[in-house]
Amino acid sequence: MNFNVYGHDQQWLIVDCGVSFDEPLMAPYLTKPEPGTSKHHVVAPDPTFMTERRDQIAAMVITHAHEDHIGAVAALWPRLRCQVITTPFTAAVLNRKLAQAGLVGKVPIDIVQPGSQKTVGPFTLQWLTITHSIPEPQALLIHTAIGSVLHTADWKIDGQPVSGKPFDAAPFRALSNLPLLAAVGDSTNATKAGFSISERICAEGLFATIKSCEGRVVVGCFGSNIARLISLGRIANKTGRYLACVGRSLENMVGIAKETGYWPDDIDVIEPAHVGYLPPEEVLVVATGSQGERRAALNRLATDSLPFFELEAGDTVIFSSIVIPGNEKPVERLVEKLYNKQVRVIQSEHTDLPIHASGHPCVEELKLMYQWTKPEIVIPVHGEPEHLHAHAEVAKSVGVRKTFVGRNGDVYLLAPQPGIRRNRIKVGRIPLVQ
Ligand SMILES: [Zn+2]
């Protein structure tokens, strides 16, 4: 979960405000959790440092609508009470969350277009369109009187992202003229060689897989990956199937994509209630629950507890996702239940066709980013210590002279004298009730 805070001239800029799922309240790298330590379904960052300085918050910027970046806004805003700045798709997702929390109309949301510029307090912000796995991902360039910082947020280089514009290196290349004090960036795939695969290649892999299926096809994927859903809609059109979305988060996201103009007119989505009346070979269902979540659609399908239809022998379930570390057991149990129903299961880890594409940069993408932007310092974030260290090594390999690898609660001084102050800020996790 992300909660980054940039300080300059007695003012603070918060970048992202996310949650994490099924976590203990103490980060595992700080203490080895005792077996049986209680986990909380949803945890948020402890915002005490900022709530104690509420008058000094210039704004909160949300870079994109993934839960680990947006999920804690509704819960923490009443303690922060600052303006929230974000782009239209992300604002639409946020508004639904605020409505559920009874906060709609109370939180001042300033909607900016991707690529715009705006000054809040001592920070001049420039949004840079990047590619990721959700509509409207934005990197943020933060200018101050003493220097500029690039906050990449989550990104990858995708030349054919299916939804949205292809990755454009020009705005990043332009940063090499700046002096760029620091780049703060995504470490998720810093241990993976090469390049991430394009969403377009993933669509081709899914098409080849689904084309040869005979019964019903159910695809598990993240609801927020609108590009993946669009690809599946096109595959449904090409293979004579009807597309249905099962699971609340998926239905919500498709609704928001339609509202904000990200859903193509030529892709129809049928009501899940109609699926039961269709011949199996005409069914393509996208379902939530690819991480084995107990109450999500895939698990309910595996236990025949969805009202719309049941899976039978000869049907296929495709996991267009990876197993997020920590979820191996629930996914294994889900797959087992599907096998017991004689349903064919295809997981991205066990097939040669590309049926999942990560939204994060691998080693070669990180190298390009630093060759283009030439930051004085690289600060790896968004990863476990292993990923942060790997990311720092990648940066050094392309000539970045300084890298700061730290932990939650460390303060990074960027100018005039760069350095890290370890453990300066009280941080932690607080449980959220859902
Ligand atoms: Zn993220």
Ligand SMILES: [Zn+2]
């Ligand atoms: Zn993300």
